[in-house]
Amino acid sequence: MNALTVIGEVLVLLGTFFYFLSALGLIRMPDVYNRMQTSTKSATLGSLGVIVGVGIWALGTDFGSAAWLTKTIVIAVFLLLTNPISAHALIRAAYKSGIPLWEGSIVDKYSEHLEAKVKAEETPEETDETGEGGEE
Amino acid sequence: MIGINVYLALIAIATLLSMYRIFRGPTTVDRIVAVDIMTTITTGLMVLFALYYQRMIFLDVALVYAILAFGGVMAFARYMEGGL
Numbered sequence: 001m002n003a004l005t006v007i008g009e010v011l012v013l014l015g016t017f018f019y020f021l022s023a024l025g026l027i028r029m030p031d032v033y034n035r036m037q038t039s040t041k042s043a044t045l046g047s048l049g050v051i052v053g054v055g056i057w058a059l060g061t062d063f064g065s066a067a068w069l070t071k072t073i074v075i076a077v078f079l080l081l082t083n084p085i086s087a088h089a090l091i092r093a094a095y096k097s098g099i100p101l102w103e104g105s106i107v108d109k110y111s112e113h114l115e116a117k118v119k120a121e122e123t124p125e126e127t128d129e130t131g132e133g134g135e136e
Numbered sequence: 137m138i139g140i141n142v143y144l145a146l147i148a149i150a151t152l153l154s155m156y157r158i159f160r161g162p163t164t165v166d167r168i169v170a171v172d173i174m175t176t177i178t179t180g181l182m183v184l185f186a187l188y189y190q191r192m193i194f195l196d197v198a199l200v201y202a203i204l205a206f207g208g209v210m211a212f213a214r215y216m217e218g219g220l
Contacts, residue, residue, distance in 0.1 A: 012143055012184070013142070013143065015180065016142075016143045016146040016147055016150075016180075017146060019146060019147055019150040019177050019180065020146045020149055020150045020153075022150065022173060023149070023150035023151070023152075023153035023154050023173065023177075024153060026153060026154055026157050026169070026170060026173060027153050027154075027156055027157055032163060032165050032166050032169065035157075035166065035169055036169050039169065039173050040169075040172070040173070043173050043176045043177065044176070046176075046177075046180065047176050047177075047179060047180045050143075050180035050183060050184065051179075051180060051183050054183045054184060054186070054187045057187060058187055063190050067192065068192065068195070071192070071195040071196075071199075072183060072195065074199065075179070075183065075195065075198055075199050075202065078199065078202055078203070079176065079179065079202055082202070082206045083176065085206075085210075086172060086206055086209040086210060086213070087172075089209070089210055089213035089214070090165060090168060090169060090172070090209065090212070090213045090216075092213070092217065093165065093212075093213040093214070093215075093216035093217040094163075094165040094216070096216075096217050096218075097165070097216050097217070097218075099163055099165060
């Protein structure tokens with residue numbers, strides 16, 4: 001039992017605890033947006049802890065080598081890059097397919113953004129009309 | 137130090153809670169979110185099994201599983217958006 005094994009076990013314990021917290025947020029939150037918010041963040045952090053922790057833990061054992069740490073860091077970086085992308089795509093699909101927000105939520109920035117975009121598409125036509133009037 | 141049974145028990149509890157959301161979820165996106173969390177947890181479980189059985193080949197299995205899960209979730213999202 002050396003120092004690398006202890007560090008790896010502590011990281012794995014923290015990671016599995018964050019897995020448990022993410023699943024708890026998955027059943028405790030009121031609507032799909034809050035569920036995605038809590039679950040994806042803590043599941044990503046938990047998998048970073050578990051995977052890098054296993055790599056460090058294997059360095060301290062007799063069968064482990066540096067290839068373990070390299071492969072686990074590759075998997076952890078891949079998860080860190082792709083988990084927010086899939087969460088973003090899922091939430092945009094949920095909003096565009098018309099799932100309503102929880103009745104207690106008071107901020108909806110995305111609808112304000114869509115309204116601002118619609119207004120920005122309407123105003124250049126008016127400026128074009130005035131521009132043509134100016135040329136005449 | 138603590139033992140791998142504690143980690144496996146925490147992962148089992150997390151999987152059971154997300155399976156509750158899969159069966160109970162009111163909308164389709166709820167179920168896809170729960171499946172996404174379950175695939176992330178399963179990737180960590182495969183890495184733990186690689187250490188438990190002392191086989192490095194399980195790490196490659198975990199990497200390919202993560203890539204396929206990402207592709208599946210993106211396909212579901214595009215389908216829900218109506219673009220597929």
